[in-house]
Amino acid sequence: MKIKNKLKKIKNLLKANKQFSEYSIKEIEDVKYKFYKRKSTRLNLLITSVNEEDIFAGIKTAISFSSNLAKFMNCDIRIIVMDKPIRGKLVLKEYTLANGSSEISKVVVDLSKRDDVLSVSENDIFVGTMWHTLYAFRNVFSEFTLNFKKNPTLIYLIQDYEAGFFPWSSRYLLAESTYANKKNKTIAVFNSMSLYNFFKLRGYSFYKECFFSPRLNNDLKKILLRANETELKRKKQILIYGRPSKNRNVFSLILMALDKWYSENKLAREWQVLSVGESFGTIKCPSGLEVKSLGKLTIEEYANEMLQSQIGISLMASPHPSYPPLEMASFGLKVITNNFANKDLGKFSTNIYSLKTVTIEELSKKIVELSSQSDCGILMKTGEYLDDDNLQWNSIYKEIRETLETGN
Amino acid sequence: MKIKNKLKKIKNLLKANKQFSEYSIKEIEDVKYKFYKRKSTRLNLLITSVNEEDIFAGIKTAISFSSNLAKFMNCDIRIIVMDKPIRGKLVLKEYTLANGSSEISKVVVDLSKRDDVLSVSENDIFVGTMWHTLYAFRNVFSEFTLNFKKNPTLIYLIQDYEAGFFPWSSRYLLAESTYANKKNKTIAVFNSMSLYNFFKLRGYSFYKECFFSPRLNNDLKKILLRANETELKRKKQILIYGRPSKNRNVFSLILMALDKWYSENKLAREWQVLSVGESFGTIKCPSGLEVKSLGKLTIEEYANEMLQSQIGISLMASPHPSYPPLEMASFGLKVITNNFANKDLGKFSTNIYSLKTVTIEELSKKIVELSSQSDCGILMKTGEYLDDDNLQWNSIYKEIRETLETGN
Numbered sequence: 001m002k003i004k005n006k007l008k009k010i011k012n013l014l015k016a017n018k019q020f021s022e023y024s025i026k027e028i029e030d031v032k033y034k035f036y037k038r039k040s041t042r043l044n045l046l047i048t049s050v051n052e053e054d055i056f057a058g059i060k061t062a063i064s065f066s067s068n069l070a071k072f073m074n075c076d077i078r079i080i081v082m083d084k085p086i087r088g089k090l091v092l093k094e095y096t097l098a099n100g101s102s103e104i105s106k107v108v109v110d111l112s113k114r115d116d117v118l119s120v121s122e123n124d125i126f127v128g129t130m131w132h133t134l135y136a137f138r139n140v141f142s143e144f145t146l147n148f149k150k151n152p153t154l155i156y157l158i159q160d161y162e163a164g165f166f167p168w169s170s171r172y173l174l175a176e177s178t179y180a181n182k183k184n185k186t187i188a189v190f191n192s193m194s195l196y197n198f199f200k201l202r203g204y205s206f207y208k209e210c211f212f213s214p215r216l217n218n219d220l221k222k223i224l225l226r227a228n229e230t231e232l233k234r235k236k237q238i239l240i241y242g243r244p245s246k247n248r249n250v251f252s253l254i255l256m257a258l259d260k261w262y263s264e265n266k267l268a269r270e271w272q273v274l275s276v277g278e279s280f281g282t283i284k285c286p287s288g289l290e291v292k293s294l295g296k297l298t299i300e301e302y303a304n305e306m307l308q309s310q311i312g313i314s315l316m317a318s319p320h321p322s323y324p325p326l327e328m329a330s331f332g333l334k335v336i337t338n339n340f341a342n343k344d345l346g347k348f349s350t351n352i353y354s355l356k357t358v359t360i361e362e363l364s365k366k367i368v369e370l371s372s373q374s375d376c377g378i379l380m381k382t383g384e385y386l387d388d389d390n391l392q393w394n395s396i397y398k399e400i401r402e403t404l405e406t407g408n
Numbered sequence: 409m410k411i412k413n414k415l416k417k418i419k420n421l422l423k424a425n426k427q428f429s430e431y432s433i434k435e436i437e438d439v440k441y442k443f444y445k446r447k448s449t450r451l452n453l454l455i456t457s458v459n460e461e462d463i464f465a466g467i468k469t470a471i472s473f474s475s476n477l478a479k480f481m482n483c484d485i486r487i488i489v490m491d492k493p494i495r496g497k498l499v500l501k502e503y504t505l506a507n508g509s510s511e512i513s514k515v516v517v518d519l520s521k522r523d524d525v526l527s528v529s530e531n532d533i534f535v536g537t538m539w540h541t542l543y544a545f546r547n548v549f550s551e552f553t554l555n556f557k558k559n560p561t562l563i564y565l566i567q568d569y570e571a572g573f574f575p576w577s578s579r580y581l582l583a584e585s586t587y588a589n590k591k592n593k594t595i596a597v598f599n600s601m602s603l604y605n606f607f608k609l610r611g612y613s614f615y616k617e618c619f620f621s622p623r624l625n626n627d628l629k630k631i632l633l634r635a636n637e638t639e640l641k642r643k644k645q646i647l648i649y650g651r652p653s654k655n656r657n658v659f660s661l662i663l664m665a666l667d668k669w670y671s672e673n674k675l676a677r678e679w680q681v682l683s684v685g686e687s688f689g690t691i692k693c694p695s696g697l698e699v700k701s702l703g704k705l706t707i708e709e710y711a712n713e714m715l716q717s718q719i720g721i722s723l724m725a726s727p728h729p730s731y732p733p734l735e736m737a738s739f740g741l742k743v744i745t746n747n748f749a750n751k752d753l754g755k756f757s758t759n760i761y762s763l764k765t766v767t768i769e770e771l772s773k774k775i776v777e778l779s780s781q782s783d784c785g786i787l788m789k790t791g792e793y794l795d796d797d798n799l800q801w802n803s804i805y806k807e808i809r810e811t812l813e814t815g816n
C-alpha cells in the first residue's frame with residue numbers, strides 16, 4: 001500500500017514535468033548548409049510556403065518581386081521553402097523542385113523539415129520575407145562572413161511589422177530582433193510608405209531603405225476601367241472584409257459594431273451585410289442581423305459585389321494599409337477603415353473614412369452616418385494606384401543593383 | 409434517398425455557420441447601473457478579481473493604492489469585481505460582500521456576471537485598473553455626464569501597456585482606445601517611470617499624469633537588511649523567473665538560450681538552474697540541462713534562493729521593469745534582463761546586465777560571460793528602492809485631492 005502511494009506520487013510528479021518541445025520555437029530552427037564555389041550570382045528567396053492554399057497577397061508579391069528582380073539582374077534564382085512542406089505538384093510553373101545542392105536556376109528547394117543541406121556560395125544573395133525565414137539563416141550568415149571574408153547581401157522584403165502579430169512574448173522579441181540586427185548590410189524594401197514611416201518612427205534603420213506602394217490588381221483594373229458609373233445599381237448592401245482567423249483584420253470588433261448598429265437603428269433593417277475573405281457560413285447576431293459570408297471569391301465575383309455595394313468595411317490593425325480598403329475605395333464604395341499609429345488612409349481617397357480611434361461605438365456610429373446618406377462613392381479610374389507594380393519596382397531594382405556593384 | 413442527401417447538405421451548412429458568441433468579446437460587456445443621490449464621496453475601485461489565486465503584484469498594488477487613497481481623502485470605498493466571480497470567503501479582511509445598492513463603506517460588489525445593478529451617485533469617483541474594467545464602464549460614464557452635467561472623475565492606474573498583451577487584433581485596438589480616450593478628465597497614475605515615458609513617447613496624454621516607482625517588498629527588505637555579505641555562500645546556481653503562462657516573461661526564449669549555453673559550454677555542467685514563478689516540474693532540455701521549477705515560494709524561501717544564487721535571469725517584454733529583476737539585483741545576484749523600447753534597467757544597479765536586443769544567441773552569450781566570472785554581485789541595502797510605497801503615493805494623493813477640489 002505504501003509502495004503504491006509512493007508510485008502514485010512519482011507518477012504525478014512525472015506528469016507535472018513539462019516537455020522542452022512544448023516551449024521551443026520550431027520555425028527558427030537552424031538551416032543546414034555547406035559552402036562551395038559557384039561563379040554566377042544567384043538570388044535566394046526565403047519564403048514560408050509555395051502551396052496554393054497559402055499563396056495570398058504577401059507571398060504573391062514576394063515571388064513576383066524576386067523573380068522580376070532576378071530577371072532585371074540577369075541572374076539565377078532559387079526559392080527556398082522554410083515552413084510548410086511542399087504538397088503535390090508545384091504551382092509555380094516555371095520552376096522545378098530540386099534539392100539543396102542543385103545547380104540549375106529556377107528551382108524550389110524544400111527546407112521546411114531542415115533535412116536537406118543547402119549549398120551556399122559567396123555569389124548567393126538573399127531575399128528574406130517573414131521574420132523567421134531570416135532568423136533561421138542567422139548561422140548561415142555569420143559563418144558566411146567568416147568564410148568568405150565579406151558580409152552576405154541581404155534584401156529584407158518587409159510587408160508588415162511582424163512583431164505585432166504576437167503579444168509581447170518570446171516570438172515578439174525574436175521577430176523584433178530581425179529589424180534591429182545591424183550585423184549584415186541589409187537592404188530593406190518596405191511594402192507601403194506608411195509601413196516604412198512606422199519603422200522610422202520606431203527608430204529602426206537599415207543599410208539601405210526603399211519602399212513601394214500598393215497597386216490595384218491587374219484583373220480588377222480591367223473590370224474597373226470597363227465599369228460605367230451611370231449604369232451602376234448599388235444596393236443597400238454593406239460589404240465587409242471578414243477574416244476571423246486573421247487577428248489584424250479585427251473581425252470581432254466589426255461584428256460587434258454591426259450588431260450594435262443593427263440593434264439601435266430601425267433603418268438598418270433595409271440593409272444587407274455580406275462578407276468576403278474567409279468562409280464562416282452565416283452568423284446570426286443577437287440584434288437579429290445576419291452576416292453572410294461569401295468566402296474567397298473569384299476576381300470577377302469580388303468585383304461584382306463591390307460594384308453592387310454602397311458601403312465597405314475593412315479594418316487592419318497594422319501600419320500597412322492592406323489591399324481591400326483600397327480596392328473597395330477605387331470601386332466607389334464608401335469605405336470605413338482605421339488609422340493605426342502613423343497610418344491614415346483618409347489621404348488615399350475621399351471615399352475612405354478612417355477612424356482615429358477604433359471602438360465598437362465609433363465604428364457603429366460611422367456605419368449609422370454612412371448608411372443614412374443617400375449619395376454613393378465615385379469610381380477611381382485614374383491615379384498612381386492604377387499604375388503597374390513594375391514601374392516602382394524598377395527604380396528599386398536599380399538601387400539594389402547599384403548597391404551590389406559599388407558596395408554603397 | 410434524395411431527401412436524405414438534402415438533409416445532409418442542410419446539416420453541413422448549419423454546421424458551417426459560426427456562432428456570434430465565438431467572436432464576441434465578453435469582458436467588455438456593459439455594466440447595469442442606476443443613478444441616485446448620495447452625499448459623501450465614494451471611491452470605486454474597478455478590478456478583475458479578488459480571489460486569492462489571482463492576487464499577484466498588480467491587484468495587490470491596486471488594492472493598497474486605492475484603500476490608502478480612500479483613507480487619505482477620508483472617503484468611502486467600494487471594490488467592484490468585473491471579471492472573476494468571487495469564490496468562497498472574502499480574503500480582504502476589512503471588507504464585506506454586498507450588492508450594488510449597498511450604502512456602507514468597505515464593500516466588495518460582484519459584477520462579474522453583470523447581473524447586479526450598481527447604484528451610482530455624482531459623488532462617486534472611479535479607479536480603473538485593467539483596460540476592460542474601464543471599457544465596461546463607458547456607458548456609465550457617458551450617461552453620468554449627461555445626467556449630472558459634469559464629467560466623472562477617473563483615476564486610471566496604469567501598470568502596463570496592456571494593448572501589448574495581445575497581437576494586433578480587436579482586443580489590441582479596444583485596449584488601446586482606453587488610453588486614447590479624451591472624453592473624461594482622466595488622472596493617469598503610472599506604475600514606473602519607464603512605463604510613463606513609454607506612453608509619452610507613443611504620444612498619449614491625459615488630463616493629469618503622475619507615476620510611482622517599484623519599491624522592495626517589506627518582508628524581503630527585512631531579510632535583505634539582516635543578510636551578511638561576508639557570510640553568504642553562493643552556489644553555482646542560476647535562478648530564473650519562469651512563468652510559462654505569461655507571454656511577457658518570455659519563458660521559451662530563456663529556456664532555448666539556457667539549452668544553447670549548456671550544449672556549447674563544458675563548464676555549464678558545474679551549474680544548477682532553478683526556476684521560481686510557476687510550477688512546471690523539471691524540464692529536460694536536449695542538451696542534457698535540467699531546469700527544475702520550485703513553483704511559487706514563500707517570501708522566506710524566495711529570499712533564501714536568491715541569497716544562495718550567483719546569477720538571476722528575469723526578462724520582461726514590456727516597458728515595465730517588473731519586480732523580480734529588481735529584487736534579484738538588490739539581493740546581490742548578477743541579473744540578466746532586457747531593454748524594451750525606452751526601458752533600460754542597467755541604470756538601476758551595477759548588478760544588472762540589460763540586453764539591448766534579445767535573441768537566443770545574445771542571451772546565451774551573456775550567460776556564458778557571467779558564469780565564467782568568479783566575483784559575485786553586491787547586496788543593495790540602501791537607496792530609494794528600499795523606501796516605503798506610501799512615501800511616493802502621498803504626493804500623488806495630494807495631487808489627486810487638489811485636482812478634485814479645484815477641478816484643475
